Amino acid sequence: MTGDGTARRTGGRSARVTAAVHRAVAELIAERGHGAFTVGDVAERAGVADTSVYRRWGNLEALVTEVAITRLTANSPMPDTGSLAGDLRAYAEGVARDVGGPEGLAVLRLVVALSTAGPEGLAARERFVAERGRQLREMLDRAAARGEAVPDALDLVDHILAPMYVRVLLGLGELTPGYAAALADRVVRQL
Template sequence: MVEQQRAKRPGGRSARVRAAVHQAVTELIAERGYGSFNVGDVAARAGVADTSVYRRWGNLEALLMDVAITWLTTTSPIPDTGSMATDLRAYAANVARDIGGPDGLAVLRLVIALSNAGETGVRARDAFLGERGRQLQGMLDRARERGEHPPDGVEILDHILAPMYIRTLFGMGSLTPEYVDTLVDRLLASHHNATADAERPSGP
């Protein structure tokens, strides 16, 4: 029994360290912004040694990428309600809830900053956007399997995600349920009209 407990201890401590370091990163981004802290600052905030951070992540950019991807994969779950319209509404509501929190705003700022942080930063940004795209694609693929005609990922980005990201980043108003539903309504109406036009016979 003692040996089993000892065997489990490193994994549990590793998870706690990772969570503490991730939380320290989001707090520092929210307080200071990207580029205004280093690994030592993160380690001090998390209550761990610098060497622990370097050993696990190698450098600050790799750590920031891990924070962004982890936040994305553990928030805004992709719904499966059986209907494209209700999936979109639930998904948009989840995104609004998550980016409306302090950690969500910090991660959005982080992803933007990484775009200007050299090759490593661009890879981190692309990984973040790629994961978001894979999540959305799974929802859209299920809709097609049900015989529906969903919008594509770019339409969702343009009509739902981008307006919410911009409003959050620039403090242009809260993401109320009514506002989020309006974004989804506009997407559905635009997609319906485009689909109808494409299916309408041409000619006199």
Template sequence: MTVRRTGGRSARVRDAVHRAVAELVAERGHGAFSVADVAARAGVADTSIYRRWGGLEALVTDVAMTRLAADFPMPDTGSVAGDLRAYAEGVARDVRGPDGLAVLRLVVALSTAGPEGLAARDRFVAERGRQFEAMLERARERGEPAPEALDIVDHILAPLYVRALFGLGDLTPGHAAELADRLVAQSRS
């Protein structure tokens, strides 16, 4: 049985490679760089990348899914309004971050990049749906009216992502909170 260490050189290589992918996506866009480019940027041998990820598409998928899973925690503030507001503000903050837009573009590209990209997208959407449902179920247990999970996509994520992808204005915490507040008000009526 092989035991994987979670720290040390392996973690440093993974972090350097993930950072290199995000930087290359931001600079060149998805599909405009190779494993050799990533390896050179990360300061590792391309054989390390092939050994760990198998190829560029698997690596890019891992970067996108890891970032999305880590960067969008589900808040638990004690109210559905607080949870949705905190979530929306977190999404806006992440997309405005140093490589947030690049990762968002990468996820969009992956969803059209064949079976592996579609499978990764489906895994992420399913997991995010479970997380939304857990947050909304907590609200229902408290007796609060709660929107549907897809309403979060329609009323919070879609407007934030469209603004970010098309450069349609700054993603301020105030704007994100306003989107959440509108959704809460709609679910109460």
């Protein structure tokens, strides 16, 4: 869907343009930070007309939000190992890889910046947070259906996501698979 709710063709040129625009946004966020570039900058970097960007996404906030959500859903698929403990470990390790990767800091800074970007920014941030919540509920619902005790989704935010996000945002150390697994194991031990 586009920023105005109309359907978009997938595949072919449309897919190439979307990929180029998404890549341009990620690069610009990493280089300059949110709020330090325009639709024109994105279009130039992507090699497309700025009218194409406006036509598809409507505004910069909608585009940046789509990039953040796309990276969130594409890079952090919900694991299904057959147990909540295994799922949480795999999930935490995947988040650590993504957040600790080259664009992870930029995406986290983007989500924080959206909080101060007025009503459109707040709405964009809420869409990002809702997607993360949907992912967590999917994993927890599956575990509950297997008869396992499950924590509240906010417990996963507090005890798995928040420590990793703070480490990355403040530059407090590398996110290793062992660190991520230990965060997940603490949640499981509390059940």
